[in-house]
Amino acid sequence: MNLVTVCGHNTTMLYHMLRHYQPNVKNFFVNIYANYEDDPIIEEATSICRELGIEPHKVWIEEPFNWDKVTEIYNETISLKPDEWWVVADDDELQVYSKPIEEIVEECEENGWEFVRGGFIDRIGEGGDFPKITKESNVWKEMPNAGFFRYPLSRAEANKVTLLKGKHGVVSGQHFIQFDNGDTSWGDYHPLCYPIEKNFTQVHHFKWDYSVLQRLKEVSSSKLHEAFSHEYKKMLSAIEYLDYKLDLNEREFMFERVESPDYKQYRKWKPLTKKILKIGGLI
Template identity: 30%
Template sequence: MKKQILRLCSVFSPDLELFPFFIDHYKKIGVDSFHIILHLPENMLHLIDEKLLVFREQGITPEKIYTGNWSGGITTSLINETINKYSDDWFIVADSDEFQIYPNDIKKIINSKNDNVDYISGCLLDRFTQDGDLPLINYDKSIWEQFPMCGFFAFPIADSWPYKITACKGHITLSEGSHAVIAEDHLITNEIICQVHHFKWTGSYINRTQKKLKQESNGEWEDDFYPFYGDELRRALDYLNKNNNKFNINSELFRVEYSPAPKYECYSKWNEIARLLESWDKQDREKFRDTLLQISM
Protein backbone atom coordinates (compact mmCIF):
# COMPACT_ATOMS: atom_id res chain seq x y z
CA MET A 1 0.00 0.00 0.00
CA LYS A 2 1.25 3.48 -0.90
CA LYS A 3 2.25 5.52 2.16
CA GLN A 4 -0.30 8.25 2.88
CA ILE A 5 1.37 11.68 2.92
CA LEU A 6 -0.33 14.17 5.21
CA ARG A 7 0.10 17.73 4.00
CA LEU A 8 -0.93 21.04 5.58
CA CYS A 9 -1.97 24.24 3.83
CA SER A 10 -2.35 27.62 5.53
CA VAL A 11 -2.04 31.32 4.79
CA PHE A 12 -0.14 33.44 7.31
CA SER A 13 -0.33 37.21 7.54
CA PRO A 14 2.82 39.19 8.48
CA ASP A 15 1.82 38.63 12.12
CA LEU A 16 3.73 35.42 12.88
CA GLU A 17 3.37 35.43 16.66
CA LEU A 18 1.89 31.91 16.76
CA PHE A 19 4.05 30.46 13.97
CA PRO A 20 6.52 28.47 16.14
CA PHE A 21 3.68 26.95 18.19
CA PHE A 22 1.66 26.21 15.04
CA ILE A 23 4.47 24.33 13.29
CA ASP A 24 5.38 22.42 16.44
CA HIS A 25 1.77 21.36 17.03
CA TYR A 26 1.20 20.07 13.51
CA LYS A 27 4.53 18.27 13.34
CA LYS A 28 3.53 16.45 16.53
CA ILE A 29 0.22 15.27 15.09
CA GLY A 30 1.92 13.87 12.00
CA VAL A 31 2.07 16.46 9.20
CA ASP A 32 4.71 15.41 6.66
CA SER A 33 4.75 18.43 4.35
CA PHE A 34 3.91 22.10 5.00
CA HIS A 35 2.51 24.31 2.22
CA ILE A 36 2.32 27.71 3.90
CA ILE A 37 1.62 30.87 1.95
CA LEU A 38 2.95 34.12 3.38
CA HIS A 39 0.78 37.17 2.77
CA LEU A 40 3.09 40.18 2.80
CA PRO A 41 1.48 43.32 1.31
CA GLU A 42 3.65 45.49 -0.92
CA ASN A 43 3.95 48.17 1.75
CA MET A 44 5.56 45.59 4.06
CA LEU A 45 8.00 43.98 1.63
CA HIS A 46 10.89 45.68 3.43
CA LEU A 47 10.23 43.16 6.24
CA ILE A 48 10.61 40.10 4.03
CA ASP A 49 14.02 39.02 5.39
CA GLU A 50 12.72 39.25 8.95
CA LYS A 51 9.65 37.15 8.12
CA LEU A 52 11.60 34.55 6.16
CA LEU A 53 13.96 34.15 9.11
CA VAL A 54 10.98 33.12 11.27
CA PHE A 55 10.12 30.49 8.65
CA ARG A 56 13.71 29.22 8.43
CA GLU A 57 13.96 28.88 12.20
CA GLN A 58 11.14 26.33 11.98
CA GLY A 59 12.60 24.58 8.92
CA ILE A 60 9.86 25.88 6.62
CA THR A 61 10.09 27.44 3.15
CA PRO A 62 7.01 29.42 2.06
CA GLU A 63 4.95 27.79 -0.66
CA LYS A 64 4.32 31.26 -2.08
CA ILE A 65 4.52 34.93 -1.11
CA TYR A 66 1.36 36.86 -1.94
CA THR A 67 1.73 40.67 -2.02
CA GLY A 68 -1.77 41.87 -2.91
CA ASN A 69 -4.58 43.18 -0.72
CA TRP A 70 -6.31 40.81 1.69
CA SER A 71 -9.71 39.19 1.41
CA GLY A 72 -11.14 35.94 2.68
CA GLY A 73 -11.96 34.98 -0.88
CA ILE A 74 -8.39 35.44 -2.05
CA THR A 75 -7.05 33.50 0.92
CA THR A 76 -9.36 30.59 0.11
CA SER A 77 -8.44 30.77 -3.59
CA LEU A 78 -4.76 30.50 -2.67
CA ILE A 79 -5.51 27.44 -0.55
CA ASN A 80 -7.67 25.77 -3.21
CA GLU A 81 -5.04 26.47 -5.86
CA THR A 82 -2.35 24.88 -3.67
CA ILE A 83 -4.19 21.74 -2.56
CA ASN A 84 -5.51 21.06 -6.08
CA LYS A 85 -1.90 20.36 -7.16
CA TYR A 86 -2.04 17.18 -5.06
CA SER A 87 -5.54 15.96 -5.81
CA ASP A 88 -5.20 12.51 -4.21
CA ASP A 89 -3.37 13.58 -1.05
CA TRP A 90 -4.94 14.56 2.25
CA PHE A 91 -4.46 18.10 3.54
CA ILE A 92 -5.04 19.62 6.93
CA VAL A 93 -6.37 23.13 6.28
CA ALA A 94 -6.00 25.53 9.21
CA ASP A 95 -5.88 29.27 9.83
CA SER A 96 -2.75 30.55 11.54
CA ASP A 97 -4.45 30.61 14.97
CA GLU A 98 -6.25 27.25 14.65
CA PHE A 99 -4.78 24.19 16.38
CA GLN A 100 -6.70 21.02 15.54
CA ILE A 101 -7.17 18.02 17.82
CA TYR A 102 -8.63 14.73 16.57
CA PRO A 103 -10.17 11.86 18.56
CA ASN A 104 -7.51 9.49 17.22
CA ASP A 105 -4.30 9.61 15.18
CA ILE A 106 -5.22 11.73 12.14
CA LYS A 107 -3.43 9.36 9.76
CA LYS A 108 -5.41 6.41 11.09
CA ILE A 109 -8.60 8.43 10.62
CA ILE A 110 -7.92 9.32 6.99
CA ASN A 111 -6.72 5.79 6.18
CA SER A 112 -9.98 4.42 7.59
CA LYS A 113 -12.11 6.61 5.32
CA ASN A 114 -13.68 4.89 2.34
CA ASP A 115 -13.29 6.21 -1.20
CA ASN A 116 -16.50 8.23 -0.92
CA VAL A 117 -15.32 10.26 2.09
CA ASP A 118 -12.85 12.98 1.22
CA TYR A 119 -13.11 15.59 3.95
CA ILE A 120 -13.38 15.92 7.75
CA SER A 121 -15.37 18.53 9.68
CA GLY A 122 -14.74 20.34 12.95
CA CYS A 123 -15.97 23.12 15.22
CA LEU A 124 -14.16 26.16 16.60
CA LEU A 125 -13.45 26.29 20.33
CA ASP A 126 -11.97 29.41 21.92
CA ARG A 127 -8.90 29.42 24.15
CA PHE A 128 -8.64 31.83 27.09
CA THR A 129 -6.25 32.69 29.89
CA GLN A 130 -7.30 31.77 33.43
CA ASP A 131 -8.51 35.31 34.14
CA GLY A 132 -9.82 36.08 30.64
CA ASP A 133 -7.31 38.79 29.73
CA LEU A 134 -5.43 39.32 26.44
CA PRO A 135 -1.76 38.48 27.14
CA LEU A 136 1.43 38.88 25.17
CA ILE A 137 2.83 35.56 23.99
CA ASN A 138 5.53 33.90 26.10
CA TYR A 139 7.78 31.81 23.85
CA ASP A 140 9.28 29.95 26.81
CA LYS A 141 5.96 28.40 27.81
CA SER A 142 3.51 26.00 26.18
CA ILE A 143 0.73 27.82 24.33
CA TRP A 144 -1.76 25.46 26.01
CA GLU A 145 -0.52 26.45 29.45
CA GLN A 146 -0.76 30.14 28.53
CA PHE A 147 -4.39 29.66 27.44
CA PRO A 148 -5.56 26.78 29.67
CA MET A 149 -9.29 27.58 29.49
CA CYS A 150 -11.47 26.23 26.69
CA GLY A 151 -14.90 27.56 25.74
CA PHE A 152 -17.23 28.76 23.01
CA PHE A 153 -17.26 32.55 22.53
CA ALA A 154 -16.98 33.49 18.87
CA PHE A 155 -20.40 32.28 17.77
CA PRO A 156 -22.61 33.38 20.71
CA ILE A 157 -21.15 36.91 20.77
CA ALA A 158 -19.53 37.68 17.41
CA ASP A 159 -21.92 35.51 15.36
CA SER A 160 -18.92 33.88 13.67
CA TRP A 161 -19.75 30.62 11.91
CA PRO A 162 -18.01 27.86 13.97
CA TYR A 163 -18.19 24.98 11.47
CA LYS A 164 -14.86 24.24 9.74
CA ILE A 165 -13.52 21.84 7.15
CA THR A 166 -10.35 20.70 8.90
CA ALA A 167 -8.91 18.14 6.49
CA CYS A 168 -9.69 17.15 2.92
CA LYS A 169 -8.42 15.52 -0.24
CA GLY A 170 -6.66 17.90 -2.61
CA HIS A 171 -9.39 17.72 -5.27
CA ILE A 172 -11.92 19.32 -2.89
CA THR A 173 -13.01 22.95 -3.38
CA LEU A 174 -13.42 24.84 -0.10
CA SER A 175 -15.76 27.76 0.52
CA GLU A 176 -14.45 31.07 1.87
CA GLY A 177 -12.83 30.60 5.26
CA SER A 178 -12.88 26.79 4.82
CA HIS A 179 -16.30 26.73 6.49
CA ALA A 180 -17.80 24.26 4.02
CA VAL A 181 -17.17 22.13 0.93
CA ILE A 182 -18.52 23.36 -2.38
CA ALA A 183 -20.07 20.63 -4.54
CA GLU A 184 -22.15 21.24 -7.66
CA ASP A 185 -22.67 24.88 -6.65
CA HIS A 186 -24.01 24.09 -3.19
CA LEU A 187 -22.43 23.70 0.23
CA ILE A 188 -22.28 20.38 2.04
CA THR A 189 -21.34 19.41 5.58
CA ASN A 190 -20.86 16.17 7.51
CA GLU A 191 -20.24 14.73 10.98
CA ILE A 192 -18.16 16.97 13.25
CA ILE A 193 -15.22 15.14 14.84
CA CYS A 194 -12.34 17.64 14.99
CA GLN A 195 -11.85 20.18 17.77
CA VAL A 196 -10.43 23.42 16.33
CA HIS A 197 -8.81 25.26 19.22
CA HIS A 198 -8.76 28.96 18.40
CA PHE A 199 -5.86 30.93 19.90
CA LYS A 200 -7.24 34.24 18.69
CA TRP A 201 -7.46 36.22 21.92
CA THR A 202 -3.85 37.35 22.40
CA GLY A 203 -2.35 40.69 23.38
CA SER A 204 -2.18 41.79 19.75
CA TYR A 205 -5.86 41.07 19.04
CA ILE A 206 -7.30 44.56 19.57
CA ASN A 207 -4.60 46.28 17.53
CA ARG A 208 -4.88 43.71 14.73
CA THR A 209 -8.64 44.01 14.61
CA GLN A 210 -8.66 47.80 14.63
CA LYS A 211 -6.19 47.73 11.74
CA LYS A 212 -8.46 45.38 9.76
CA LEU A 213 -11.49 47.60 10.35
CA LYS A 214 -9.51 50.64 9.23
CA GLN A 215 -8.56 48.79 6.05
CA GLU A 216 -12.23 47.96 5.52
CA SER A 217 -13.28 51.60 5.90
CA ASN A 218 -10.48 52.71 3.56
CA GLY A 219 -11.61 50.28 0.88
CA GLU A 220 -8.40 48.25 1.08
CA TRP A 221 -10.15 44.87 1.25
CA GLU A 222 -10.76 43.17 -2.06
CA ASP A 223 -14.34 43.18 -3.32
CA ASP A 224 -14.92 39.45 -2.82
CA PHE A 225 -14.54 39.34 0.97
CA TYR A 226 -17.25 37.82 3.16
CA PRO A 227 -19.65 40.79 3.57
CA PHE A 228 -20.38 40.27 7.27
CA TYR A 229 -16.78 39.81 8.42
CA GLY A 230 -16.42 43.43 9.53
CA ASP A 231 -19.61 43.14 11.60
CA GLU A 232 -18.23 40.04 13.35
CA LEU A 233 -15.04 41.93 14.23
CA ARG A 234 -17.01 44.89 15.58
CA ARG A 235 -19.20 42.67 17.77
CA ALA A 236 -16.15 41.05 19.37
CA LEU A 237 -14.49 44.44 19.92
CA ASP A 238 -17.68 45.87 21.40
CA TYR A 239 -17.86 43.02 23.89
CA LEU A 240 -14.25 43.56 24.97
CA ASN A 241 -14.68 47.33 25.19
CA LYS A 242 -17.64 46.85 27.52
CA ASN A 243 -15.73 44.38 29.69
CA ASN A 244 -12.40 46.19 30.21
CA ASN A 245 -10.71 44.14 27.47
CA LYS A 246 -11.35 40.87 29.29
CA PHE A 247 -13.61 37.86 28.82
CA ASN A 248 -16.05 36.83 31.51
CA ILE A 249 -14.96 33.21 31.57
CA ASN A 250 -17.53 32.51 34.30
CA SER A 251 -20.41 33.20 31.90
CA GLU A 252 -22.42 30.01 31.37
CA LEU A 253 -23.02 31.07 27.77
CA PHE A 254 -19.33 30.62 26.93
CA ARG A 255 -19.20 27.13 28.48
CA VAL A 256 -15.62 27.58 29.71
CA GLU A 257 -13.66 24.76 31.37
CA TYR A 258 -10.10 24.26 32.51
CA SER A 259 -8.43 22.29 29.71
CA PRO A 260 -4.65 22.85 29.86
CA ALA A 261 -3.48 20.06 27.54
CA PRO A 262 -3.96 19.27 23.83
CA LYS A 263 -6.09 16.23 24.58
CA TYR A 264 -9.43 15.51 22.93
CA GLU A 265 -11.12 14.35 26.13
CA CYS A 266 -10.16 17.42 28.20
CA TYR A 267 -13.17 19.53 27.20
CA SER A 268 -16.27 17.77 28.55
CA LYS A 269 -18.80 19.96 26.71
CA TRP A 270 -17.43 19.05 23.28
CA ASN A 271 -19.96 16.36 22.32
CA GLU A 272 -22.86 18.56 23.38
CA ILE A 273 -21.73 21.48 21.21
CA ALA A 274 -20.74 19.34 18.21
CA ARG A 275 -24.03 17.42 18.13
CA LEU A 276 -26.02 20.65 18.44
CA LEU A 277 -24.16 22.17 15.52
CA GLU A 278 -24.72 19.07 13.38
CA SER A 279 -28.47 19.26 13.99
CA TRP A 280 -28.71 23.00 13.45
CA ASP A 281 -30.94 24.34 10.68
CA LYS A 282 -28.34 26.22 8.70
CA GLN A 283 -30.92 28.72 7.47
CA ASP A 284 -31.55 29.95 11.00
CA ARG A 285 -28.60 31.01 13.16
CA GLU A 286 -30.93 32.03 15.98
CA LYS A 287 -32.00 28.42 16.52
CA PHE A 288 -28.51 27.32 17.52
CA ARG A 289 -27.88 30.38 19.70
CA ASP A 290 -31.24 30.00 21.47
CA THR A 291 -30.47 26.35 22.20
CA LEU A 292 -27.18 27.35 23.81
CA LEU A 293 -28.94 29.98 25.89
CA GLN A 294 -31.54 27.49 27.09
CA ILE A 295 -28.84 25.02 28.13
CA SER A 296 -27.03 27.81 29.98
CA MET A 297 -30.03 28.80 32.09
Protein backbone atom coordinates in the same frame (compact mmCIF):
# COMPACT_ATOMS: atom_id res chain seq x y z
CA MET B 1 0.14 14.19 4.74
CA ASN B 2 0.14 17.81 3.56
CA LEU B 3 -0.77 20.97 5.46
CA VAL B 4 -1.74 24.31 3.98
CA THR B 5 -1.89 27.58 5.88
CA VAL B 6 -1.79 31.31 5.18
CA CYS B 7 0.22 33.59 7.46
CA GLY B 8 -0.50 37.31 7.32
CA HIS B 9 -0.63 40.42 9.53
CA ASN B 10 1.50 38.89 12.31
CA THR B 11 3.43 35.75 13.16
CA THR B 12 2.51 35.47 16.85
CA MET B 13 1.18 31.91 16.66
CA LEU B 14 2.96 30.56 13.56
CA TYR B 15 5.84 28.90 15.44
CA HIS B 16 3.49 27.15 17.88
CA MET B 17 1.10 26.11 15.13
CA LEU B 18 3.77 24.52 12.93
CA ARG B 19 5.33 22.67 15.87
CA HIS B 20 1.90 21.31 16.82
CA TYR B 21 1.47 19.66 13.41
CA GLN B 22 5.03 18.49 12.76
CA PRO B 23 4.58 15.00 14.27
CA ASN B 24 1.80 14.19 11.76
CA VAL B 25 2.56 16.28 8.67
CA LYS B 26 5.25 15.55 6.10
CA ASN B 27 4.78 18.46 3.68
CA PHE B 28 4.05 22.02 4.84
CA PHE B 29 2.73 24.62 2.39
CA VAL B 30 3.07 27.94 4.24
CA ASN B 31 1.75 30.84 2.19
CA ILE B 32 2.92 34.27 3.36
CA TYR B 33 0.31 36.98 2.82
CA ALA B 34 2.09 40.36 2.63
CA ASN B 35 0.74 43.81 1.79
CA TYR B 36 3.86 45.18 0.03
CA GLU B 37 7.27 44.00 -1.20
CA ASP B 38 9.21 44.91 1.96
CA ASP B 39 6.51 43.86 4.41
CA PRO B 40 8.29 42.62 7.60
CA ILE B 41 5.89 39.67 7.71
CA ILE B 42 7.88 38.07 4.86
CA GLU B 43 11.17 37.93 6.76
CA GLU B 44 9.51 37.06 10.08
CA ALA B 45 7.48 34.15 8.70
CA THR B 46 10.36 32.86 6.58
CA SER B 47 12.69 32.87 9.60
CA ILE B 48 10.20 30.93 11.73
CA CYS B 49 9.62 28.36 9.00
CA ARG B 50 13.33 27.79 8.37
CA GLU B 51 14.03 27.45 12.08
CA LEU B 52 11.68 24.45 11.97
CA GLY B 53 13.16 23.07 8.75
CA ILE B 54 10.29 24.27 6.56
CA GLU B 55 10.66 26.26 3.36
CA PRO B 56 7.77 28.71 2.76
CA HIS B 57 5.63 27.76 -0.22
CA LYS B 58 4.91 31.19 -1.72
CA VAL B 59 4.78 34.91 -0.95
CA TRP B 60 1.66 36.79 -2.02
CA ILE B 61 1.46 40.59 -2.24
CA GLU B 62 -2.18 41.51 -1.72
CA GLU B 63 -4.42 44.15 -0.14
CA PRO B 64 -4.99 43.75 3.61
CA PHE B 65 -7.78 41.55 4.96
CA ASN B 66 -9.13 40.28 1.63
CA TRP B 67 -10.51 36.96 2.83
CA ASP B 68 -11.75 36.04 -0.66
CA LYS B 69 -8.14 36.17 -1.84
CA VAL B 70 -7.08 34.10 1.15
CA THR B 71 -9.63 31.48 0.11
CA GLU B 72 -8.21 31.49 -3.43
CA ILE B 73 -4.75 30.87 -1.98
CA TYR B 74 -5.96 27.91 0.05
CA ASN B 75 -7.76 26.36 -2.89
CA GLU B 76 -4.95 26.95 -5.38
CA THR B 77 -2.50 25.27 -3.00
CA ILE B 78 -4.76 22.32 -2.19
CA SER B 79 -5.34 21.68 -5.90
CA LEU B 80 -1.61 21.00 -6.39
CA LYS B 81 -2.15 17.48 -5.01
CA PRO B 82 -5.77 16.51 -5.79
CA ASP B 83 -5.34 12.86 -4.84
CA GLU B 84 -3.63 13.47 -1.50
CA TRP B 85 -4.91 14.46 1.94
CA TRP B 86 -4.58 17.97 3.32
CA VAL B 87 -4.85 19.44 6.79
CA VAL B 88 -6.35 22.92 6.35
CA ALA B 89 -5.57 25.29 9.21
CA ASP B 90 -5.12 29.00 9.77
CA ASP B 91 -1.91 29.90 11.57
CA ASP B 92 -3.66 30.24 14.94
CA GLU B 93 -5.64 26.98 14.76
CA LEU B 94 -4.36 23.88 16.57
CA GLN B 95 -6.51 20.91 15.64
CA VAL B 96 -7.02 17.93 17.96
CA TYR B 97 -8.52 14.67 16.67
CA SER B 98 -10.31 11.84 18.49
CA LYS B 99 -7.79 9.31 17.16
CA PRO B 100 -4.52 9.34 15.21
CA ILE B 101 -5.02 11.27 12.00
CA GLU B 102 -3.55 8.46 9.89
CA GLU B 103 -6.29 6.13 11.18
CA ILE B 104 -8.95 8.60 10.08
CA VAL B 105 -7.39 8.88 6.62
CA GLU B 106 -7.22 5.08 6.36
CA GLU B 107 -10.92 4.77 7.26
CA CYS B 108 -11.77 7.48 4.74
CA GLU B 109 -9.93 5.66 1.96
CA GLU B 110 -11.67 2.38 2.81
CA ASN B 111 -15.15 3.93 2.89
CA GLY B 112 -14.99 6.63 0.22
CA TRP B 113 -15.16 9.56 2.64
CA GLU B 114 -13.34 12.65 1.39
CA PHE B 115 -13.45 15.29 4.12
CA VAL B 116 -13.56 15.69 7.89
CA ARG B 117 -15.53 18.32 9.82
CA GLY B 118 -14.76 20.09 13.06
CA GLY B 119 -15.59 23.16 15.10
CA PHE B 120 -14.00 25.94 17.09
CA ILE B 121 -12.98 25.90 20.72
CA ASP B 122 -11.96 29.46 21.62
CA ARG B 123 -8.91 29.93 23.87
CA ILE B 124 -8.30 32.77 26.32
CA GLY B 125 -5.75 33.54 29.03
CA GLU B 126 -5.79 33.39 32.82
CA GLY B 127 -8.71 35.25 34.34
CA GLY B 128 -10.23 35.80 30.89
CA ASP B 129 -7.37 38.06 29.80
CA PHE B 130 -5.78 38.40 26.35
CA PRO B 131 -2.16 37.38 27.10
CA LYS B 132 1.02 38.38 25.29
CA ILE B 133 2.38 35.29 23.50
CA THR B 134 6.03 34.84 22.54
CA LYS B 135 7.95 32.01 20.89
CA GLU B 136 8.93 30.78 24.36
CA SER B 137 5.30 30.54 25.52
CA ASN B 138 3.52 27.29 26.25
CA VAL B 139 0.28 28.38 24.63
CA TRP B 140 -1.76 25.56 26.15
CA LYS B 141 -0.84 26.77 29.64
CA GLU B 142 -0.78 30.53 28.97
CA MET B 143 -4.20 30.37 27.30
CA PRO B 144 -5.62 27.54 29.43
CA ASN B 145 -9.30 28.44 29.26
CA ALA B 146 -11.17 26.65 26.48
CA GLY B 147 -14.69 27.70 25.61
CA PHE B 148 -17.05 29.09 23.01
CA PHE B 149 -17.38 32.86 23.00
CA ARG B 150 -16.79 34.12 19.47
CA TYR B 151 -20.14 32.96 18.12
CA PRO B 152 -22.20 34.31 21.04
CA LEU B 153 -20.43 37.68 20.77
CA SER B 154 -20.27 38.15 16.98
CA ARG B 155 -22.27 35.34 15.29
CA ALA B 156 -19.16 34.21 13.40
CA GLU B 157 -19.47 30.77 11.78
CA ALA B 158 -18.11 28.04 14.06
CA ASN B 159 -17.85 25.04 11.70
CA LYS B 160 -14.57 24.12 9.99
CA VAL B 161 -13.32 21.67 7.40
CA THR B 162 -10.13 20.32 8.96
CA LEU B 163 -9.02 17.55 6.61
CA LEU B 164 -9.87 16.92 2.96
CA LYS B 165 -8.87 15.29 -0.28
CA GLY B 166 -7.15 17.81 -2.57
CA LYS B 167 -9.78 17.34 -5.30
CA HIS B 168 -12.10 19.58 -3.26
CA GLY B 169 -11.96 23.27 -2.38
CA VAL B 170 -13.21 25.25 0.61
CA VAL B 171 -15.45 28.27 1.04
CA SER B 172 -14.25 31.48 2.69
CA GLY B 173 -13.02 30.78 6.20
CA GLN B 174 -12.66 27.07 5.36
CA HIS B 175 -16.01 26.49 7.06
CA PHE B 176 -17.42 24.13 4.42
CA ILE B 177 -16.43 22.23 1.27
CA GLN B 178 -16.93 23.97 -2.08
CA PHE B 179 -17.90 21.35 -4.67
CA ASP B 180 -17.31 21.71 -8.41
CA ASN B 181 -21.05 21.90 -9.14
CA GLY B 182 -21.38 25.03 -7.01
CA ASP B 183 -22.86 23.28 -3.97
CA THR B 184 -21.28 23.39 -0.52
CA SER B 185 -21.27 20.96 2.40
CA TRP B 186 -23.43 23.32 4.47
CA GLY B 187 -26.60 21.64 5.66
CA ASP B 188 -27.50 18.01 6.26
CA TYR B 189 -24.94 15.25 6.64
CA HIS B 190 -23.02 14.65 3.43
CA PRO B 191 -22.17 11.13 2.18
CA LEU B 192 -18.54 12.14 1.56
CA CYS B 193 -18.06 13.35 5.15
CA TYR B 194 -16.27 11.22 7.75
CA PRO B 195 -18.98 10.35 10.33
CA ILE B 196 -19.24 13.08 12.94
CA GLU B 197 -20.02 10.56 15.68
CA LYS B 198 -16.56 9.03 15.07
CA ASN B 199 -14.72 12.36 15.04
CA PHE B 200 -15.65 16.02 15.14
CA THR B 201 -12.27 17.75 15.16
CA GLN B 202 -11.57 20.23 17.95
CA VAL B 203 -10.14 23.39 16.39
CA HIS B 204 -8.49 25.13 19.33
CA HIS B 205 -8.45 28.76 18.25
CA PHE B 206 -5.52 30.63 19.78
CA LYS B 207 -6.49 33.84 18.02
CA TRP B 208 -7.38 35.60 21.25
CA ASP B 209 -4.02 36.81 22.52
CA TYR B 210 -3.03 40.43 23.13
CA SER B 211 -2.26 41.09 19.45
CA VAL B 212 -5.83 40.36 18.36
CA LEU B 213 -7.14 43.60 19.86
CA GLN B 214 -5.25 45.78 17.37
CA ARG B 215 -6.17 43.42 14.53
CA LEU B 216 -9.86 43.69 15.40
CA LYS B 217 -9.59 47.48 15.23
CA GLU B 218 -7.84 47.40 11.85
CA VAL B 219 -10.24 44.94 10.23
CA SER B 220 -13.24 46.78 11.68
CA SER B 221 -12.18 49.94 9.86
CA SER B 222 -11.60 48.17 6.52
CA LYS B 223 -13.81 49.30 3.62
CA LEU B 224 -13.42 45.97 1.81
CA HIS B 225 -16.61 43.89 1.69
CA GLU B 226 -14.36 40.83 1.64
CA ALA B 227 -12.94 41.76 5.06
CA PHE B 228 -16.22 40.95 6.90
CA SER B 229 -15.60 44.12 8.91
CA HIS B 230 -19.14 44.09 10.36
CA GLU B 231 -18.40 40.81 12.14
CA TYR B 232 -15.13 42.17 13.54
CA LYS B 233 -16.88 45.37 14.68
CA LYS B 234 -19.37 43.27 16.63
CA MET B 235 -16.59 41.32 18.28
CA LEU B 236 -14.58 44.43 19.14
CA SER B 237 -17.64 46.18 20.59
CA ALA B 238 -18.43 43.15 22.74
CA ILE B 239 -14.86 42.93 24.06
CA GLU B 240 -14.79 46.66 24.81
CA TYR B 241 -18.12 46.36 26.64
CA LEU B 242 -16.63 43.54 28.74
CA ASP B 243 -13.64 45.80 29.55
CA TYR B 244 -11.20 43.55 27.65
CA LYS B 245 -11.76 40.57 29.93
CA LEU B 246 -14.08 37.61 29.39
CA ASP B 247 -16.19 36.26 32.24
CA LEU B 248 -15.03 32.69 32.79
CA ASN B 249 -18.22 31.99 34.77
CA GLU B 250 -20.56 32.95 31.93
CA ARG B 251 -22.42 29.67 31.24
CA GLU B 252 -23.00 30.47 27.57
CA PHE B 253 -19.22 30.55 27.01
CA MET B 254 -18.85 26.92 28.23
CA PHE B 255 -15.36 27.45 29.67
CA GLU B 256 -13.20 24.61 30.99
CA ARG B 257 -9.53 24.47 31.76
CA VAL B 258 -7.61 22.51 29.09
CA GLU B 259 -3.82 22.63 29.37
CA SER B 260 -2.80 20.01 26.81
CA PRO B 261 -3.89 18.79 23.35
CA ASP B 262 -6.05 15.95 24.67
CA TYR B 263 -9.37 15.35 22.89
CA LYS B 264 -11.05 14.03 26.04
CA GLN B 265 -9.97 16.86 28.32
CA TYR B 266 -12.66 19.32 27.19
CA ARG B 267 -15.66 17.61 28.81
CA LYS B 268 -18.29 19.87 27.24
CA TRP B 269 -17.36 18.85 23.69
CA LYS B 270 -20.51 16.75 23.08
CA PRO B 271 -22.99 19.54 23.88
CA LEU B 272 -20.79 22.08 22.10
CA THR B 273 -20.62 19.82 19.04
CA LYS B 274 -24.43 19.80 18.89
CA LYS B 275 -24.51 23.57 19.17
CA ILE B 276 -21.92 24.02 16.39
CA LEU B 277 -23.69 21.55 14.09
CA LYS B 278 -26.95 23.42 14.62
CA ILE B 279 -25.22 26.68 13.65
CA GLY B 280 -24.03 25.02 10.43
CA GLY B 281 -27.48 23.69 9.56
CA LEU B 282 -26.29 20.13 10.10
CA ILE B 283 -28.92 19.06 12.64
